[in-house]
Amino acid sequence: MSSNTNNNTNQAPAGASAAAVAEAVTEHILSRKNSGTQINTLPYVPTGQNDETQARMMQAMFSPTSVVAAKPTTATTTAAAAASHRQWHRFDQSQIKVLLLESVSPVAIQTLEAAGYQVESVKGALSEAELVERIQDVHVLGIRSKTKVTATVLAAARRLLVIGCFCIGTNQVDLAAASKRGVAVFNSPYANSRSVAEMTLANIINLSRQLGDRNNEMHKGEWNKVSKGCYEVRGKTLGIIGYGHIGSQLSVLAEALGIRVVYHDVIQIMPLGSARQLRSLDEVLGCADFVTLHVPETPDTKLMMGVKELAKMKKGSYLINASRGTVVDIDALAGALRAGHLAGCAVDVYPWEPATNGPLFESPLVGCPNTLLSPHIGGSTEEAQRAIGLEVSRALVSWVAEGVSFGSVNLPGLALKPLVPNPMTIRVTNIHRNVPGVLRKINLLLAEFNIERQSSDSNGEVAYLVADVTLDQGKLEDQLRTVHEGISKLEENIMVRVFY
Numbered sequence: 186m187s188s189n190t191n192n193n194t195n196q197a198p199a200g201a202s203a204a205a206v207a208e209a210v211t212e213h214i215l216s217r218k219n220s221g222t223q224i225n226t227l228p229y230v231p232t233g234q235n236d237e238t239q240a241r242m243m244q245a246m247f248s249p250t251s252v253v254a255a256k257p258t259t260a261t262t263t264a265a266a267a268a269s270h271r272q273w274h275r276f277d278q279s280q281i282k283v284l285l286l287e288s289v290s291p292v293a294i295q296t297l298e299a300a301g302y303q304v305e306s307v308k309g310a311l312s313e314a315e316l317v318e319r320i321q322d323v324h325v326l327g328i329r330s331k332t333k334v335t336a337t338v339l340a341a342a343r344r345l346l347v348i349g350c351f352c353i354g355t356n357q358v359d360l361a362a363a364s365k366r367g368v369a370v371f372n373s374p375y376a377n378s379r380s381v382a383e384m385t386l387a388n389i390i391n392l393s394r395q396l397g398d399r400n401n402e403m404h405k406g407e408w409n410k411v412s413k414g415c416y417e418v419r420g421k422t423l424g425i426i427g428y429g430h431i432g433s434q435l436s437v438l439a440e441a442l443g444i445r446v447v448y449h450d451v452i453q454i455m456p457l458g459s460a461r462q463l464r465s466l467d468e469v470l471g472c473a474d475f476v477t478l479h480v481p482e483t484p485d486t487k488l489m490m491g492v493k494e495l496a497k498m499k500k501g502s503y504l505i506n507a508s509r510g511t512v513v514d515i516d517a518l519a520g521a522l523r524a525g526h527l528a529g530c531a532v533d534v535y536p537w538e539p540a541t542n543g544p545l546f547e548s549p550l551v552g553c554p555n556t557l558l559s560p561h562i563g564g565s566t567e568e569a570q571r572a573i574g575l576e577v578s579r580a581l582v583s584w585v586a587e588g589v590s591f592g593s594v595n596l597p598g599l600a601l602k603p604l605v606p607n608p609m610t611i612r613v614t615n616i617h618r619n620v621p622g623v624l625r626k627i628n629l630l631l632a633e634f635n636i637e638r639q640s641s642d643s644n645g646e647v648a649y650l651v652a653d654v655t656l657d658q659g660k661l662e663d664q665l666r667t668v669h670e671g672i673s674k675l676e677e678n679i680m681v682r683v684f685y
């Protein structure tokens with residue numbers, strides 16, 4: 186294998202400095218993005234190259250379209266395999282850079298460090314401009330609900346392979362832009378559902394007994410023993426909007442207290458216990474003593490509780506919002522509370538939330554009667570954060586190290602068997618545009634080898650294919666190159682990675 190194996194036209198000339206090499210690679214990536222053409226760099230690096238070539242090829246290797254990962258060394262790897270792999274500059278897990286924001290659980294840091302990655306953890310969220318600056322060399326980004334990953338951020342994320350949302354919601358990520366760039370997004374779909382359901386139940390009882398107001402008075406030294414306007418929750422009606430993981434969990438807990446449960450959801454969902462699905466939001470608003478929101482942030486749920494909807498709620502009823510701040514018109518809610526139409530509210534999420542802890546919160550709800558405000562802590566329990574930390578960090582490692590997309594919220598989820606422990610078997614993974622004929626082109630490239638297994642699935646505009654392919658003894662280098670280059674050059678290609 187000659188030292189001039191990288192035949193991309195934008196590569197730095199021989200003898201170029203490390204800085205020039207980095208520039209050349211950057212330029213190459215930009216030109217690809219601008220022109221829509223595909224990167225044609227060789228991601229695997231033959232040994233025995235001079236430092237410059239190594240540096241250049243490492244740069245190429247860590248561009249997002251051409252990472253090649255090696256199988257982690259396992260007990261089953263034979264000496265022959267090791268010898269064979271020694272011909273190549275292996276993908277080094279310690280090169281993977283992880284940026285975690287918003288105080289992600291320490292258990293996630295441990296998992297990612299155990300995988301060999303370089304992990305940087307930041308307490309708060311970052312603004313778009315800060316993230317654009319920080320993300321350029323990052324392969325793995327971990328966030329919670331606050332950090333917005335916009336198309337602009339993604340455009341700056343030249344090396345990004347994956348985003349982990351260490352929470353349920355994924356509305357903070359431009360999922361379509363991520364898919365188009367071959368960036369997988371994972372979340373934790375239900376590890377904090379129970380925590381939110383329990384807090385909502387606590388809020389229902391607290392509102393019904395005006396415990397927030399009594400607590401505030403006592404802290405000011407005021408003894409105010411009253412029963413007027415305070416009720417048991419037994420026999421009252423709870424209206425749940427969004428009967429998903431959280432809504433249905435709450436339904437069960439509430440019925441155990443003797444609360445009647447009705448719900449509204451855009452899809453037909455089997456009621457748990459004695460709960461009843463009503464036909465419309467209005468029907469729920471008209472009969473519930475407590476209305477609680479558990480919908481995702483979507484164009485349809487934006488301001489779904491506005492002036493009109495609040496007016497349709499029963500006089501003296503209560504509203505609880507632990508979903509997303511955009512779902513409720515917060516000025517209208519403050520108006521309904523001050524006018525005495527609503528008897529109270531509990532709010533955990535806001536249209537604007539501070540990026541860090543500190544005395545930064547402002548809201549029209551401050552000072553409203555019987556109003557319980559919490560700083561977006563519905564899912565913030567030790568149990569939930571630990572479970573989320575483990576679940577998401579494991580998904581990130583499986584994606585980076587083996588191309589496993591199962592559980593991805595933006596790419597088709599393929600549950601894959603582990604890599605075959607055969608030194609000649611490689612795993613080819615390819616994200617491509619979902620257009621007619623593309624699978625035929627890929628399979629033409631793979632056809633001359635033994636395909637051990639293959640899966641593919643599509644998800645609107647994007648499809649994902651994984652093939653475990655056994656190459657021929659002694660021809661690994663050439664065949665790897667043929668497969669990688671061939672797929673890279675396809676006009677439908679978004680991202681190709683080969684694991685060996």
Ligand SMILES: NC(=O)c1ccc[n+]([C@@H]2O[C@H](COP(=O)([O-])OP(=O)(O)OC[C@H]3O[C@@H](n4cnc5c(N)ncnc54)[C@H](O)[C@@H]3O)[C@@H](O)[C@H]2O)c1
Pocket residue numbers: 353354374375377378381426427428429430431432449450451452479480481482483485486507508509533534561562563564565
């Ligand atoms: N406060 C917190 O800390 C916290 C924690 C976890 C989740 N959340 C928020 O709660 C939301 C719900 O979580 P989940 O796990 O129950 O989600 P889920 O996806 O399991 O359930 C959401 C339900 O809402 C329904 N829905 C969607 N649009 C609707 C509409 N317009 N009208 C009625 N129903 C609609 C869906 O069909 C689904 O059944 C999350 O998307 C997240 O934004 C907040």
Ligand SMILES: O=C(O)[C@H](O)COP(=O)(O)O
Pocket residue numbers: 329330331351352353354355377561562564565
């Ligand atoms: O989407 C979620 O899971 C909740 O809103 C919790 O978000 P957080 O991790 O930022 O507290």
